[in-house]
Amino acid sequence: MAEPNRRINVDLDPSYARKLSSLAERMHVQEDALAGSLLSGALDEADPEASRITEILDGIPGAWERAQESIEQARRGETVPLSEL
Numbered sequence: 001m002a003e004p005n006r007r008i009n010v011d012l013d014p015s016y017a018r019k020l021s022s023l024a025e026r027m028h029v030q031e032d033a034l035a036g037s038l039l040s041g042a043l044d045e046a047d048p049e050a051s052r053i054t055e056i057l058d059g060i061p062g063a064w065e066r067a068q069e070s071i072e073q074a075r076r077g078e079t080v081p082l083s084e085l
Helices: 014-027 031-045 050-058 063-075
Strands: none
Touching (some): 014 031, 050 063
């Protein structure tokens, strides 16, 4: 039996959100359908080699800082248990 689709939420920078919206409008499709298709294509092309993944993650502006802030929020107890989501 095939696995069901899984839904994830992705926050886009405003410039990417505008670009996605514009592309979806021109293609006459829903933004979430286009985003899913684009992400699937990117994942198909992604190199699973660990050194390459690190390079990709290092290329995300502000990712390290956001990760560190998340760790600090968790230490301060500013989290929500998954069971409450």
